Amino acid sequence: MNRLMTFDKYRVFETEFAGRPLKVETGKMTQLANGACLVHYGDTTVHVAVTASPKPREGVDFFPLSVDYEEKMYAVGKIPGAYLKREGRPSEKAILTSRVIDRPIRPLFDKSMRNDVSIVCTVMSVDLDCSPEITAMIGASIAISISDVPWNGPISGCSVGMIDGEYIINPTEAQRAVSKMATTVASTSTRIAMIEAGADCVTDDEMYNAIMAGHEANQKIIKFIEGIKAEIGKPKFEFASLEPDHDMFEAIKAFAEEDVKVALDTDDKTVRDERLKPIYEAVHAKFDEIYPDSEALIDECLYKTQKFIVRRWLLDEQKRVDGRGMDDIRPLAAEVSVLPRVHGSGLFTRGQTQVLTIATLGPVSDKQLLDGIDGETEKRYIHHYNFPSYSVGETKPSRGPGRREIGHGALAERALVPVIPPVEEFPYALRLVSEVLSSNGSTSQGSICGSTLALMDAGVPIKAPVAGISCGLITEGERWMTMVDIQGLEDFFGDMDFKVAGTKDGITAIQMDLKISGLTPEMIKEALAKTHKARNYILDEVMLKAIAEPRKELSPYAPKMYTTTIPAEKISEVIGKSGKVIKEIQAECEVKVDIEEDGDYGKVFVSGIDADKCNRAIEIIKTIAIDPxxxxxxxxxxxxxxxxxxxxxxxxxxxxxxxxxxxxxxxxxxxxxxxxxxxxxxxxxxxxxxxxxxxxxxxxxxxxxxxxxxxxxxxxxxxxxxxxxxxxxxxxxx
Structure with missing residues (x-):
């Protein structure tokens, strides 16, 4: 006899967020996952599932968490292009969203857990007024909270815009188009857990107030999630901690501490690594027999010994491994026109971090076409970031950009977009590529500085030069302190990497990575103030001395670009039947012609190497469009x-x-x-x-x-x- 299935555990929870309904469904779908939910925000719907392996993964010295944000084209009523007609590798936007969700969630897991945890956020329906990224972040927090996976959440996230000085929580699509900033803020019940921001040169106070507005808005959703957890949350499972034994750590620390102090006390990463090698060998020679089959744990103890020393130096002695003061920046150098035939190049060096950025100008038709689930369809400014293994002295084959490289490239792109001239003033597509030549901390900010140099060297009339710098943090109970321009060791052993980019007048981008549960308002204020002072120093003392303003002339190897407008009804005449007329113009004048319809007018872009031939093409087009x-x-x-x-x-x-x-x-x-x-x-x-x-x-x-x-x-x-x-x-x- 057939029976109808019932869902006894089906629950619906509802609230309102920024004036729009937020509904959560649990208990009907995905019953084999550790935790799952279907979140509706307006007409945006995201399914989130959390799973965890029952046993720890062997041979790893980190918590194996993966966060995937999956965009489904059916969510916006599209059939995917290309031959297969199905979704392929995640888009850049999806990868960046995965990182934004990962960053506030990861620090709230126990660092000693080695069980694989997977969080999959699947976007199933999109209302462009209700951000699927924010919906996915909230859904991930709910799914982990109600699961049996150990976690110290919940968190909530929101986006903050600013229009005419007023802060808007989760702005609509129309509001985002005119907003002066796009800031994503994630919070716990007490602290700010993550900040990701792009802005049109806003002041420190404007950014700080936006962060606090987002933090306040998040508190309502955190209480909502805590209520769901109290009603249907599962008991958390026990896991085997793979942290080194306390006695093992104390024994190894006592044996190696003084030698490690000597090894770390240098500003040269290469010297430091060479000094540490014999210490590792000596420790293993002594402790491998005492702790058999524990090679990885012994290495972990040595890592923790280094971390203990660096943090004690900073907190107790205000001493940095390279001898700098807390607000001192490493030695700087900047150079332009490094490469002879490219359109623009800039080399930026900060200590042992060095980035070479190359600028390439192309016709507007070279812009990148985007096929995603949001309203963005194209972009004419593109920034790519490469991090080869040789930059850190390692030997690994290149496998293409990973999530980190994509994230750093997007951060540099976001930092510079506000100063790129509009297409009407500078009718070019621009691609910048940052090649990391040497890495010892904050290469993403080095790529921002190198990119400004390359743009100015290429003759791009940017509105203002942009510099970037990072600020670190060390905490212990109620004690905390910040330091500017952290190098690799301070990043590894510290609690924060607070990256801020901007002009002298204001902030253009922020990205905050944390290893602790969150920051207080005082920590954020101090980080903003210190990074503002530091980036002004970098601009004045180094970058603007290398090149004071954008070059007046483009590189002779860059295409010449001209633009004009014609009546929209004349576009078909310029193109001709089957493109005959425009092909004749391109062949005769040896140029490339692109036409974009914009309301009652058509924007015509002509590019070529010879200026006279470009002008000839423009004249021909005008003659066709305007009767003699x-x-x-x-x-x-x-x-x-x-x-x-x-x-x-x-x-x-x-x-x-x-x-x-x-x-x-x-x-x-x-x-x-x-x-x-x-x-x-x-x-x-x-x-x-x-x-x-x-x-x-x-x-x-x-x-x-x-x-x-x-x-x-x-x-x-x-x-x-x-x-x-x-x-x-x-x-x-x-």
Missing amino acids: EPGAMYLGKVTRLMDFGAFVEIAPGKEGLVHISQLDVKRVDKVTDVVNVGDVIRVKVMEIDEKGRLNLSRRQVLIDVDGLTPENDVDTERKPRPRRPFNERRNNRR
Whole structure:
């Protein structure tokens, strides 16, 4: 006998967030996961599932957490392109969202856990007014909270915009288009857990107030999640901690501490690594027999010994491993025009961190087309970041950019977008590539500085130079302290990497990575103040001394770009049937022509190496789009020669006669004495007869433009003879 399935554990929880309904469903779907929920925010729907392995993964010295944000094209009613017609590798936006969700969640897991944990957020429906990224973050927090996976959450996240000085929580699509910032804030019940921001040069106070507005808004959702957890949350499972035994750690620390102090006390990473090698060998020689089959745990104890020393130096002695003060920046250097034939290049060095950025300019049609679930369809400024293994002295094959590289490239892109001139002022697509040559802390901020140098070297008229710097943090109970320009060791052993980029006037980007549960408002204020002072120092003392302003001229190897507008109804004439006209223009002038319709007008972009040929293409297009009038001048191509003159095509399909008397300021006996087929000459429209035929003059151009004087023997009264109808000419010959 068949029975209908019932869902006894099905629950629905509802609240409101920023004026829109937030609904959570549990107990109906995904019953084999450790925890799952379906979250609706407006008409945006995200399914989140959390699973954990029953046993720890062997041979790892980290917590194996994976967060995946999956965009499904059906969520916006699209069928994926390409041959397979299904979703492929995650988009860059999806990877960045995965990182944003991962960062506030990860520190709230026990660091000693080695069980694999997987969080999968699947976007199933999208309402562009209700962010799927924020919905996924809230869903992940709910799914982990109600699961049996040990976790010290919950968290909540929101986006903050600013319009006319007013802060908007979770702005709509229309509000995002005019907002001065896009700041994502994640919070626990007491602290700020994550910040990711892009902004149009906002002040420190404006950014701080936005962060606090987001933190306050998150508290309502945190209480909502705690209520769900109290009602249906599972008991958390026990796990085997793979932390080294306390006695083992104390024994190894006592044996190696003084030697490790000597090894760490240098500003050279290479020297430090060389000093540590014999210490590792000595420790293993002594303790491998005492703790058999514990090689990884012994290495972990040595790592913790280094961490203990660095943190004690900072907290107790205000001492940094390289001898700097807490607010001192490592030695700096900046250089431009490093590479000879590229369009622009900038080399930025901070201590042992070194980044070379190359700028490439291209026609607007080289912009990147995006096929995702949000409203963004294209971008003309692209930033890529590469982190080869040699930059840290390792030997690994290159496997393409990972999540970290994509994230750092996106951060540098976000930092510089606000200063890139609009396409109307600078009609180019731009691609910047940052090659990390050496890494010892904060290469992402080095790539921002190198990119500013490369853009200015390329002659891009950026609104203001941008610099980036990071701020670190060490905490112990209620004690805490910050330091500027953290190097690798301070990043590994510290609690925070607070990256801030901006101009002298304001912030353009923030990315905050934490290893603790969150920051207090005081910590954020101090980090903003210190990074502001530091980036101004970098700009004044190094970058602007290397290049004070963007070059006035583009590289000779960069394409020349010209733009004009034409009436929208004339676009089809410029393109021609099957693209015939535009292809002829491109072939004749050796240029590339792109046209974009924008309301009542068409934006025309012409790019090429030769400026004269670009101008010729622009003139041809204008001639097609705007009917010639008497007095107008054009560059035209001689197409036919007759005894009585030359026919000149000023645009495809628009041809006129230059009578022999109008070819030169002196008398001309033969047309070929002045022009030949294929010559390009400038002509002036003298007359348009009743049949629309053009009478052109080269002679008048020479007089009006070149200032030549007609010779006395020129018959200035000789007029072009009217062309009679064919039938009349035939009758006269009879």
